Amino acid sequence: MKKNISLQFDYDSTDSSTWHLPEGAIARLGKGNSVTMTLSPNGTLLAIGSYLGLWLYDVTKRTPLSLWEVGTQISAVAFSACGEWIATSSWGGPIKIWDVESGNCLAELPRDESGGNSELIFSPNREWFAVGGTNRSSNPEKKLYCSVEVWRLPENLQEDATSNRPTRELLYVGTNPLAFSPDGSLLAFASPDGAPEPFNTNGYPVIDGRWLLDAGQVVVYELATGKHLTTLDGGKDVSSISFSPCGKFMAICDNGITKVWKVPALSSAEPQPWHLHKVYQEVEDKGYHNISYAPENRLLSTVYAYKDDAFSMHDLDNNEILYQHPEETGPYNIDYSHGTRLAFESENDVHIWIEGEDQLISLGHTAGFFVGPQQFSLDGKALITTDRHDGIFSWDITHSNDPPHIFKPLGMKPDSDGWGERYFCVEVSSEGKHFVTSGDESSVRLWELGADTPIASFSIQAEVSDAVFSSTANLLACIDENGKVYIWDIATGEIYDTYTTEKTHNSPYIEFSQDGTYLISRSGQIYDVVQRKPLDRYSSEDGIQFLAFSPNSSQIWCDWSGAGWGNYDSIDLWDILQDEKVSEIPKPNWWKPKYIEAFALSTCGQYVACSPDTWTRDGYICIWDIRNGDEPIVTFELTESISSLAFSLDNTLLASAGTSGAILLWDLTPYL
Incomplete structure (x- = not known):
């Protein structure tokens, strides 16, 4: 469903973490x-x-x-030359021009829905506005849309005016970057071929039968006449274009090589040649x-x-x-x-x-960041979140406007083209200590949050895909890219056991039960840690989606949608020893499809939070009390899909993270 969110100014509010929250949320991190x-x-x-x-x-x-x-999702933004207007674009939506002082939308410019990110620029003389498409992937018809649109701006752009509206004057085949000359008479932009292309029936240029990977040419047009003046060699892939303030030169950068061209006078009836003035060669650093x-x-x-x-x-x-x-x-x-x-x-x-x-x-x-597993501290005052590449973030939720503390002891590996250290999850022990697992292409490590050196470090033969720690059993487990699982005893520093899981199309994943007696992989294979052997129960062919271990470690919450193409109608609590269903939660009828994107179980096992994969920008969080009723006790609506959920220890707070890169805190007290 659509969310109509009105534009507001927030000058009287100092706590930006509470601005424009969805109903039920109390803060944003x-x-x-x-x-x-x-x-x-x-x-x-x-x-x-x-x-x-x-x-x-x-x-x-x-x-x-x-x-x-x-x-x-704002994809591009630009101020006008005098700063009184600001333009925004979004994926699949219109371009909007706003009055900065009042916050009113003055104009909406339609944009091809197939377009992705765009570059927006106002001309210095405030007469023109240009939009560059950057959609560099083919559509199902093997056609690629790539355009530069030029709009003429009225002298007085006013809200709700029937006249004096922006009008589209020119349309070219081209893409980012864009640049106006200082006097606003010229427009330069990158082009895949360096020459005009035909237009398709709906007014947008089409390039048939190939991918547009690089735009190595720069074309220059005179705006008053629409005349193509020149095509210049920009290199392999033009990254930026800039005119000098004096208007005599134009520079083109190809990620390390910058060519400066002399801009000829436009007094002659015929276009004059552009001459290369200077070339700058910067260090080759793949930057x-x-x-x-x-x-x-x-x-x-x-x-x-x-x-x-x-x-x-x-x-x-x-x-x-x-x-x-x-x-x-x-x-x-x-x-x-x-x-x-x-x-x-x-x-x-x-x-x-x-x-x-x-x-x-x-x-x-x-x-924002891409949030993985989340964990509240035992006192409920901090939320620990994981971003695989950016580290562990510790948020003080009593001061939600404050930036987080970031734990990333090894940082970025120097002289490495790889991602360096990756951070997988945080385990909170019964004593309140926070343990972090991390790894790279050859090692897995266990840290105490905030420490400069790891508690333990172990070498393996392949890249680490996931790693988990059980403070109860004092065992560290990791799974490599080939599906091999390693388990170490932290007390002795020795290998406890190894085994190989069934390979899946998705990234390997493992998780301990709360008491450390079982270990489960993404394929559904369950390993008995005490007996040191896999339980011959489930495989990826069964279509099982593991969601969480119950406080009773022999029971798991799971979904079987993989076996029914997303149409399985309930979330099941399954006894892995008896191989039978214990109870179920019916999925709401309006979930279509019925895949589960995020799931969380309260520590006491009484409450379940779940978010469906809606395949849209709208998201929902449903919360059930599993003791009574088939209906959720509350459903929250959002303007983003959800990727991660977590309950506080006392069940009064729920943390959700989604595609926006921000975290929302929800007060559950009224519903418990």
Whole structure:
């Protein structure tokens, strides 16, 4: 079902973790997976487009001002030249132009629904607005849509005006990046072939029978006439284009090689040739490069080096490094489009660098991540979440606006093209200690949360796919990419046992029962830890989907939808020793399909939380009291699908994580 969420300003509220929550939620941890960001022309505002919506920040005060378009995955954002308008796009939705001061939507521009992410730019003279499609995958008809649209903007763009609406003037075959000349007379953009292409019947250009992997040409058009002026060689895959403020030069970057071309005068009736002025060759580091001119016509480059996980700003004209970020970052959402201030995202914050100033401006914006298993602390004051590549996040839920503490002791491996250390899960012992499992291509490790060195480290012959720890049994288990399971006794440091599971199409997965007596794999194979032998019960052919061990370790919650193509009508509690159903929870009739995306069982075993895979952007969380009734005691509705759920120890809180990259906390007290 559709969610109609009104646009609001939140200037009077300081706790952004409570803005625009779905009904029943009490707080949000994190601000969603960031996609793009841009500074206003005067540098006072920062707009961050995310899977959650559009965040607006006051840079001077370092505080969030508002959250717009909640529930919409923002794919691109741009300020107008004077900063009075801001444009946003979303996957499959229209492009919207907003009035920054009032927050009102002034115009909606239709966009082909097959398009993915887009680049948006306003011309400096405020006369034109351009949209570049970046959908680089084929559709079922083996046709690829790739277009640049140019809209003429009225002098006075007003809300609900019947006239003075933006009109689409020009349509080209092309893609990102885009750039206007300083006077707004020229538009340059990347092109797969460097020449105009025919249009299909619905007005969008089509390239038949092939994939568009790279756009190595740059075409330039005169906007007043729509005339194609030139095609320039951009290299293998153009990453950015920038005109100098004086208008005499245009630079094209191909991830490490930057070519600067002289821009000829347009006084002649015939197009004049463009001449190559200079070539900059940067270090070959398999990184991401983005260029932009500073106001005094210096050419600058931002560089993210994959191998070193390092980010830096370079003055190409003077062969000088202006800034190098001292911490791990990532190729995340860099904006230097105005050539005066640099905005970029690190692992757990957003920063703004200003040349000549000693200190970064850090906004305290905790971006989203892909949440794996979650675990509340015994006192219920902290939530521990896992991101396989970014580490273990510890959130103080009594101060939900605060950033999390991040546990990532080994960081990114230097000189490695791989992912480095991966973090799998957190086990909370009865004494309240938190144990973390991690691993890489040859080792598995056990840590106590916060420690600098592991409790134990063991070598294996293949890459680790998952690892779990049982504090009750004091055993560490891991499964490798080939389905082989290793179990170690932490007290002795010796191998306890090994066995091989049935291979599945999905990533290998294992989990201990609460008392450590059983170990289960994704295929449904159950291993008796005490007897040191597998139970000959289930295989992947049975279609079993393991959900959770019950407090009674001989009973598991499971779903059999794999055997019935998602149409199995109940969630079952199954006795693995007797091989029979103990009880069941009927799935609601409106679940279609009936696959389960996320599941959680309370520690006492009385409450079940479950989220279906809706195959849409709408999500639902159903909670049952298994002692009475077939209907959920409450159903929460969201604008995202859910990937992870967890109960607090006293059952009063539920944590949910989904596609937005943020975590929601739900108060269950009224329903228990």
